[in-house]
Amino acid sequence: xxxxxxxxxxxxxxxxxxxxxxxxxxxxxxxxxxxFEGPLDLLLELARRQKVDLARISILALVEQYLAFVEEARxxxxxxxxxYLVMAxxxxxxxxxxxxxxxxxxxxxxxxxxxxxxASRLRRLEAIRxxxxxxxxxxxxxRDVFGRGATLPEPASAAPGPFGATLxxxxxxxxxxxxERARAQVTLPPRSVWSLVDARAALGRLIGRxxxxxxxxxxxxxxxxxxxxxxxxxxxSLSAVLELAREGQILLRQERPFAPIQIRTAGx
Amino acid sequence: xxxxxxxxxPEPAPPDSVRLAEALIFCAPAPMTEADLAARLPPGTDxxxxxxxxxxxxxxxxxTLARVAGGYAFRTAxxxxxxxxxxxxxxxxxxxxxxxxxxxxxxxxPVTRAEIEEIRGVxxSKGSLDLLLETGWVRLxxxxRTPGRPVTYGTTPAFLxxxxxxxxxxxxxxxxxxxxxxxxxxxxxxVRLRQPSDTAVPDEDPLAPGEDxxx
Amino acid sequence: xxxxxxxxxPEPAPPDSVRLAEALIFCAPAPMTEADLAARLPPGTDxxxxxxxxxxxxxxxxxTLARVAGGYAFRTAxxxxxxxxxxxxxxxxxxxxxxxxxxxxxxxxPVTRAEIEEIRGVxxSKGSLDLLLETGWVRLxxxxRTPGRPVTYGTTPAFLxxxxxxxxxxxxxxxxxxxxxxxxxxxxxxVRLRQPSDTAVPDEDPLAPGEDxxx
Numbered sequence: 001x002x003x004x005x006x007x008x009x010x011x012x013x014x015x016x017x018x019x020x021x022x023x024x025x026x027x028x029x030x031x032x033x034x035x036f037e038g039p040l041d042l043l044l045e046l047a048r049r050q051k052v053d054l055a056r057i058s059i060l061a062l063v064e065q066y067l068a069f070v071e072e073a074r075x076x077x078x079x080x081x082x083x084y085l086v087m088a089x090x091x092x093x094x095x096x097x098x099x100x101x102x103x104x105x106x107x108x109x110x111x112x113x114x115x116x117x118x119a120s121r122l123r124r125l126e127a128i129r130x131x132x133x134x135x136x137x138x139x140x141x142x143r144d145v146f147g148r149g150a151t152l153p154e155p156a157s158a159a160p161g162p163f164g165a166t167l168x169x170x171x172x173x174x175x176x177x178x179x180e181r182a183r184a185q186v187t188l189p190p191r192s193v194w195s196l197v198d199a200r201a202a203l204g205r206l207i208g209r210x211x212x213x214x215x216x217x218x219x220x221x222x223x224x225x226x227x228x229x230x231x232x233x234x235x236x237s238l239s240a241v242l243e244l245a246r247e248g249q250i251l252l253r254q255e256r257p258f259a260p261i262q263i264r265t266a267g268x
Numbered sequence: 269x270x271x272x273x274x275x276x277x278p279e280p281a282p283p284d285s286v287r288l289a290e291a292l293i294f295c296a297p298a299p300m301t302e303a304d305l306a307a308r309l310p311p312g313t314d315x316x317x318x319x320x321x322x323x324x325x326x327x328x329x330x331x332t333l334a335r336v337a338g339g340y341a342f343r344t345a346x347x348x349x350x351x352x353x354x355x356x357x358x359x360x361x362x363x364x365x366x367x368x369x370x371x372x373x374x375x376x377x378p379v380t381r382a383e384i385e386e387i388r389g390v391x392x393s394k395g396s397l398d399l400l401l402e403t404g405w406v407r408l409x410x411x412x413r414t415p416g417r418p419v420t421y422g423t424t425p426a427f428l429x430x431x432x433x434x435x436x437x438x439x440x441x442x443x444x445x446x447x448x449x450x451x452x453x454x455x456x457x458x459v460r461l462r463q464p465s466d467t468a469v470p471d472e473d474p475l476a477p478g479e480d481x482x483x
Numbered sequence: 484x485x486x487x488x489x490x491x492x493p494e495p496a497p498p499d500s501v502r503l504a505e506a507l508i509f510c511a512p513a514p515m516t517e518a519d520l521a522a523r524l525p526p527g528t529d530x531x532x533x534x535x536x537x538x539x540x541x542x543x544x545x546x547t548l549a550r551v552a553g554g555y556a557f558r559t560a561x562x563x564x565x566x567x568x569x570x571x572x573x574x575x576x577x578x579x580x581x582x583x584x585x586x587x588x589x590x591x592x593p594v595t596r597a598e599i600e601e602i603r604g605v606x607x608s609k610g611s612l613d614l615l616l617e618t619g620w621v622r623l624x625x626x627x628r629t630p631g632r633p634v635t636y637g638t639t640p641a642f643l644x645x646x647x648x649x650x651x652x653x654x655x656x657x658x659x660x661x662x663x664x665x666x667x668x669x670x671x672x673x674v675r676l677r678q679p680s681d682t683a684v685p686d687e688d689p690l691a692p693g694e695d696x697x698x
Contacts, residue, residue: 163362169367
C-alpha cells in the first residue's frame with residue numbers, strides 16, 4: 001500500500017469527538033483527518049488516491065487501506081467514532097467474502113454484489129459532491145447578481161399586502177412555544193419516602209407479637225406492595241432493625257450473603 | 269401594437285461605467301449620492317454627465333431614474349402609478365403571538381380559545397384570533413359539546429395552500445421537529461405535542477347556518 | 484469615453500404595455516410569471532413577445548431581465564459581479580455539510596432525511612436541514628407513502644432564484660448524472676429515488692381526506 005494510510009494534514013472533530021481531555025497520554029502525535037465527514041467520506045478520499053476512475057477502483061485495495069487506517073488509529077490509541085468502527089467491521093467481512101470462496105448454498109448476497117454496492121455508494125457521493133460544487137459555482141443572488149435593493153415607497157392608497165409566513169416560521173414557532181412551555185413546566189414527581197421513624201414505628205408494632213425467627217420481608221409485605229416504595233421501605237427498615245438490634249430489643253440473623261434477613265424479639 | 273420584430277438588431281452596448289452605475293443604483297438599498305457613485309466608479313468618471321445619460325435613456329421607459337433624498341434611485345414612472353396600485357405589495361408579517369396562535373390552531377385543532385390560552389400559558393388576545401380569521405387561514409369549525417358550548421377553531425384550505433401542505437397531518441411531528449433540531453431533549457408529560465389532524469371529532473358540533481359569519 | 488453629448492435626441496418611447504411590464508417586474512417582490520403579467524396587462528397583450536422585447540432592450544445594459552424560478556425579474560448583469568461585490572452585505576456562506584445536503588435535496592427531491600443520511604454516509608447534523616429551511620431554499624414537501632410516512636424535502640422558488648435557475652430540471656449536470664444512473668441510485672430496500680421533480684410524485688403525499696396520522 002502506497003504511503004501512510006493517515007493523511008498528514010487533517011483533523012476531524014467528528015471522528016474524534018469522544019477523545020476528550022481525558023484522552024490517553026500516549027496519543028501525543030496528533031493525526032489530522034480534517035474534513036472527513038464520516039467513514040464514507042474517508043473511503044472516497046482513499047479511493048481518490050488510487051488515482052483511477054471510481055468505476056475501476058480496486059475495492060479490495062480500498063478495503064485494505066481503510067482497515068489499515070483504523071489499525072493505525074488504534075495503534076496511536078485514538079478513539080474513532082463508532083461509525084468508523086462499524087464500517088471497519090463491515091469492510092473486514094467484505095474482505096473475507098472477497099478473498100474466500102463462497103460457502104456452498106450461501107444465502108447471503110454475492111461478494112461481488114456487495115463490492116459493487118459499495119462502489120456505487122461512493123460514486124453517488126462523489127457525484128453529489130460534484131453537483132454541490134457546480135451549484136456553489138453558479139452566479140448567486142446577493143453575491144454575484146443583485147436584485148432591486150431598495151424597498152419601494154408604497155403607492156398612495158395601496159391595499160394592504162397579503163399576509164406572509166413560511167412553513168418553517170410556523171413550525172419553528174410551535175416548537176419554540178412547546179419548548180418554552182416545557183421549561184416553564186418542569187415538575188418533579190413527589191418522592192414517596194418511608195422514613196426511619198416510620199420504619200421503627202411499624203416494625204415495633206409488628207415484631208412485638210412474634211417470638212420465632214421470621215423473615216424481615218414477611219413483616220414488610222404490605223409496605224413492599226408498591227414498587228415505587230420498595231427501595232425506601234427496604235433501606236429504612238434495615239436501618240431500623242439494625243438500630244433495634246443495637247438497643248438489644250431484637251436479634252438478627254442471615255444465613256449467607258443475600259439470604260433473607262431474619263429477626264426475633266430479644267426477650268424470647 | 270406588436271412589439272415582436274425579429275429582424276431588429278441588438279441594442280448597442282452603453283459604456284461600462286454607465287452599466288456599472290445602473291447596476292449600483294439598482295441594487296443599492298438606499299438612494300446613491302454622486303459621492304457614493306464616484307467612490308465605486310473608475311477614477312476620473314464624470315459622474316454628473318453619466319447620471320444625465322442614464323436619466324435620458326430611462327426617461328421614456330417604465331423604470332426611470334429619480335432624484336430622491338439627495339441621491340439617485342430607480343423608480344417606476346410616475347404616470348404608471350394608477351396601474352401599479354395594489355400590484356404585489358410586500359407581504360405583511362405576522363407577529364410572534366399570532367404565529368404561535370396559528371401554530372397551535374394548526375397542531376391542536378379543533379381547539380377552543382380557552383384551550384389555546386392553556387396551551388400557550390398566556391392570555392390570547394381576541395385581536396390575535398381576529399387577525400388570523402382575517403388572513404383566511406383560520407376558521408370557526410364548530411362548537412365543543414361542553415358546558416358553554418365554546419366555538420372551536422381550525423385551519424382552512426387556504427392555510428394548506430399558503431404553506432404548501434396537502435393535509436394538516438403533513439405538518440412535522442415530534443420526531444421530525446427533533447430531527448430538525450427545533451426541539452431538544454424530552455418534553456415533560458404535561459406538554460403535549462400533537463400529531464395534527466383536521467378530521468371531525470366526536471365532541472364537536474357543526475356551526476349552525478350563518479353562525480360562522482357572526483363572530 | 485465621454486458620455487455627455489448634449490445634442491443627443493431623446494430616446495423613442497416604447498409602447499405603454501412594455502413600460503407597464505417593466506414597472507410591474509421592477510416593483511414585484513418576487514419573480515413575475517407570464518400569467519401574473521398577463522393578468523395585469525391590457526387584454527390580448529402578447530406577453531412572450533413583450534418579454535422578448537424587454538430582454539433584448541436590457542441585454543447590453545447594467546440591469547438585465549433574468550428568467551428565474553419560472554418567472555421574470557430584473558437582475559444586475561452577471562459580468563459586473565466583481566465590481567458590485569461589497570455593495571451590499573455578503574450573504575452567509577453555507578458550510579460544506581449544508582451545501583452537500585442542499586445538493587442532495589435539489590438533485591434527489593423529493594427526499595427524506597434518512598435518504599440524505601444514506602447518501603452522505605453520516606447522520607445529518609441537527610440544524611443543517613433547519614438552516615436550509617430557514618434560508619427559505621428547502622421546504623417540507625409532504626410525506627412519503629412508506630412505513631413511518633417520513634417527511635419529504637424539496638427546494639423552493641427562492642432556491643431557484645438564488646442560483647439563477649428557471650426550474651429544477653435546469654440544475655447543472657443533471658442530465659449527465661441521470662445518464663450515469665447516479666440519481667436513481669441504490670437505496671435501502673423499499674425506497675426508490677426518481678429524477679428530481681418539484682411536482683407531486685406517485686408515492687408521495689396526497690392523503691385521503693380524513694386520513695388521520697394521529698399518534
